[in-house]
Amino acid sequence: MVCDRCQVGRAQIQRLRRNSRLCKECFFVEFESEVHETIEEYGLFRRGERVAVAISGGKDSVVLAHVLKTLNERYAYGLELFLLAIDEGIHGYRDDSLAAVRRNSDELGLPLCVLSYADLYDGWTMDRVVSQIGRSNNCTFCGVFRRQALDRGARLGGADKLATGHNADDMAETVFLNLVRGDSARLRRSADVMTFEAEHEARQTTATVEWVPRVKPFLFMYEKEIVMYAYWKRLDYFATECVYAPQAFRAFARDLVKELEACAHARLWIRSGQRRSSENMQPMGRLWIPRPLHNDAHDAVTLAVKLCAKRVCC
Numbered sequence: 001m002v003c004d005r006c007q008v009g010r011a012q013i014q015r016l017r018r019n020s021r022l023c024k025e026c027f028f029v030e031f032e033s034e035v036h037e038t039i040e041e042y043g044l045f046r047r048g049e050r051v052a053v054a055i056s057g058g059k060d061s062v063v064l065a066h067v068l069k070t071l072n073e074r075y076a077y078g079l080e081l082f083l084l085a086i087d088e089g090i091h092g093y094r095d096d097s098l099a100a101v102r103r104n105s106d107e108l109g110l111p112l113c114v115l116s117y118a119d120l121y122d123g124w125t126m127d128r129v130v131s132q133i134g135r136s137n138n139c140t141f142c143g144v145f146r147r148q149a150l151d152r153g154a155r156l157g158g159a160d161k162l163a164t165g166h167n168a169d170d171m172a173e174t175v176f177l178n179l180v181r182g183d184s185a186r187l188r189r190s191a192d193v194m195t196f197e198a199e200h201e202a203r204q205t206t207a208t209v210e211w212v213p214r215v216k217p218f219l220f221m222y223e224k225e226i227v228m229y230a231y232w233k234r235l236d237y238f239a240t241e242c243v244y245a246p247q248a249f250r251a252f253a254r255d256l257v258k259e260l261e262a263c264a265h266a267r268l269w270i271r272s273g274q275r276r277s278s279e280n281m282q283p284m285g286r287l288w289i290p291r292p293l294h295n296d297a298h299d300a301v302t303l304a305v306k307l308c309a310k311r312v313c314c
C-alpha cells in the first residue's frame with residue numbers, strides 16, 4: 001500500500017487523527033508540522049526567548065527536545081534552548097534515565113542543567129521519602145516537589161518558558177484525575193497548552209513567587225505516535241517505568257481512559273488530539289467532541305466518574 005501523502009513510499013503507519021496511511025518520511029513531516037502549528041496557533045514562544053526543555057530521559061521529553069531543536073532551526077524561531085533535568089533520587093530508575101539525558105544533551109549539542117531533590121530539599125530524596133511514608137501517595141509528594149524543582153531550575157537558568165513533554169494521553173488522564181479529586185481549579189486548566197502553575201500556587205499561599213510559564217507543545221500529539229517517532233528516528237530514551245509508579249493513582253486514570261476508549265463513542269472524543277480532526281467538532285469545556293456525540297460525551301463522563309468511584313472505593 002502506498003503512502004497517502006507522497007503516493008510513492010510504502011505506507012507504514014495509519015495516523016490516529018487523520019486516518020491517513022503514511023510512509024515514515026511523510027509521518028515525520030506531518031508530526032513535526034503539527035507541533036509547529038500548535039506553537040504558532042497558541043503563540044507558545046517569542047523570538048529570542050530562552051527555553052528550558054524539561055527532560056526526564058523518557059520518550060516524550062526526548063522527542064520534544066529533538067523536535068524543538070529541529071523546528072527552531074527549520075523555522076528560525078530564534079530560541080535559546082537548554083535542557084533541564086530533575087534528579088528525584090530514585091535508585092535504579094532516575095540514575096539510569098539521567099544517563100540517557102546526558103547522551104541526548106551531547107548529541108543535540110544543548111546545554112544541560114541537572115537539579116536534585118537532595119540539594120533542593122535538604123537531603124530528601126524520593127527513596128528517603130518512601131522509606132518514611134511508604135509507597136502509597138508518594139507520587140503526590142513527588143509531583144509537588146518536581147513542579148517546584150522545575151520552576152526553580154527554569155528560573156535559575158534564566159528561562160522565559162518551560163517546555164514539557166505532556167501529550168494528549170497525559171491530558172486525558174489528568175482531566176479524569178482532577179474530575180475524581182474534585183479539583184475544579186486544576187480541571188479548568190488541565191487541558192491548557194500554556195499554564196502558569198507557580199502563579200496559581202502563589203495566589204493560594206499569598207507568597208510572592210516569580211513564575212515561568214509552562215508550555216506543552218505535544219498536547220495534541222498521541223503517545224503512540226510519539227513512540228513511533230522515537231523508534232523510527234532511533235532516539236536514545238529510557239523506557240522503564242518509575243519503580244514507585246505502579247502504586248500511583250494516575251494508573252487508575254490510565255486504565256480508565258483505556259476502558260473508555262474500548263467504547264467506540266468514547267474513543268472519538270476522549271483525547272484533545274481530536275481537536276483539529278474535523279469541522280464538526282464542538283467544545284465541551286476544553287475538550288473538543290464531535291457534534292453528533294455531544295450528549296454521549298456527557299454520558300461518558302458520568303460513566304467515567306462511576307468507574308473511578310468504583311475503583312477508589314474498592
Ligand SMILES: Nc1ncnc2c1ncn2[C@@H]1O[C@H](COP(=O)(O)OP(=O)(O)OP(=O)(O)O)[C@@H](O)[C@H]1O
Pocket residue numbers: 053054055056057058059060061062084085086087088146163164165166170
Ligand atoms: N525528572 C524530570 N526532569 C525533568 N523533566 C521532567 C522530569 N519528570 C518529568 N518531567 C517533565 O514532565 C513531563 C511529563 O512527565 P511524566 O511523568 O509523564 O514523564 P516521564 O514518563 O518520566 O517521561 P516522558 O514523559 O519524557 O516520556 C515530561 O515529558 C518532562 O517534560
